[in-house]
Amino acid sequence: MFLHKKGRIALVISLFVFAAPVLPVCADELDDFLQQQQELSQKQNTVQSQLNTLTNGAEKMEKTIDTLKSQISQAEKDLTAKENAYKLAQKNVAVVQQDVEKKTEELEQRQVTLQKRVRAIYENGQVNYLEVIFNSTSISDFISRVEYLGCLVENDQNILGGIRGQQEELKDKKAELTVKLAETEKLKSEAENAKTYLSDRKGKQETALAMNKKQQDDLITQIEKLEADSQALGAKIRQLQKDNPGVKGSISTWPTPGYWYITSPFGYRTHPITGQNKLHTGCDIGAPASAKIVSAGTGEVIFAGWYGAYGNAVIINHGNGLSSLYGHMSSIAIANGAAVSPGQTIGYVGSTGWSTGPHLHFEIRQNGNPVNPLGYFQ
Incomplete structure (x- = not known):
């Protein structure tokens, strides 16, 4: 639209300077009019130069906006991927949390059993050893019963150590998944910020482009005013030349x-x-x-x-x-x-x-x- 108007203006102003011969009898007045015509042409050229600058600027902004649109589209895809990764991490944490809860419940039950057994041994330990002595039928039987009690206690201690090991393993696994969840949340947040930043830049470019187009309209109005003034001077020049060879x-x-x-x-x-x-x-x-x-x-x-x-x-x-x-x-x-x-x-x-x-x-x-x-x- 803007180039079309500029082309029209540039062609129109060529119609009225050289339509007829110069008047010798009105040379001074004609020179004055020609000087005014040249000054108007220079003003018009200045405004047209400004218009060209704005037009070039608008083209660059439009290209920037197109680039930003492409970047925003890619950022949206990246954000979708990060959101999906975050959701998957949340799901994994939830699954492991369920496993942790089941294992914790199982371990708590086993620990309660062991605690009961240890308490019974502690409370009734002396009686049990007396029972072993009095109930033994021989020295060999007595030794066997003592070894059994020792193995039972050792086994209880091993089970208790295993429980603690499983607890630590579950804690480590949960901590690892929590770290991964935090990482995916951070990446998702960065993707959201990138999209917001690009959208903000695009909005500013569009605002600047709209202002540029308004300035172009204002300059075209100035050019049309200069054109009208120039046409008026052209008419005066033709009038001076009209009746002279x-x-x-x-x-x-x-x-x-x-x-x-x-x-x-x-x-x-x-x-x-x-x-x-x-x-x-x-x-x-x-x-x-x-x-x-x-x-x-x-x-x-x-x-x-x-x-x-x-x-x-x-x-x-x-x-x-x-x-x-x-x-x-x-x-x-x-x-x-x-x-x-x-x-x-x-x-x-x-x-x-x-x-x-x-x-x-x-x-x-x-x-x-x-x-x-x-x-x-x-």
Whole structure:
């Protein structure tokens, strides 16, 4: 939308500076108007430069937003994976917790049994040994009974040690799983923070982009105001030139000696900058940077300077409503108001203004209306 408006503005302002011959009798007033026209063109160029900067900035922000969208999508996938890992860790801890509870219950029961047995031995130990002595039928039987009691106590002690070992093992396993659960929770939290950060950046970029677009709208409004002022000055210039014959000349010389290749002819085309289907008001001649540009005929320079989308440009009045324009120069070699002859050097090929590479934009206008320049060289 913005490039479309800029293209329209750049083409419109070219319609009203060189529609008719210069008035000798009103030279001072005409010079004043031309100076005002140049100042307006410079202001418009400044605003267009600002608009170009904003447009480039908007393109970068849009690319950043697209990148952030991709990163957010990846962050969401990463967060989902971390959440699933966290849920699995929670499930594992819950399963182990159930095992711990079962084992603890089992161990508590075994410990109660052992405690009862130890208590009985402690409380009735002497009686048991007396019973062993009195109930023994022989020395061999007595020794066997004593060994049995010793083995029973030793076995009880071994069981108690095993219980303690299992308790420690369960505690270690539970602690390990708790650590893993904490790790997965931390990773999940980091993934959430990453997604939040990226979403926040995307929101700020979108806000900045919206502000950028508003600034572009404001600048386009300024450009349209400058265009209206410039049209008003153009009307005054044409009024001064209206009833006077001015310079008498013609178009007779090709403007780029040695370079004839037409890279873009006169007529409707897709504009290389705006992408819009617009009338190409002249023809583009392919030539290397700094190649010489000459006047196409006898006339008087009515403009020499920066001219909006044309960049460095020269406009020559040839009389009888005929004028020629030479755009995108790298430098200008002629002064405003100078009389020129066919083949005289007026500047050098460049790529200033709205241009995608070195070339000469060559226009011819009859009574302000663009005509095909090639019609003068057939």
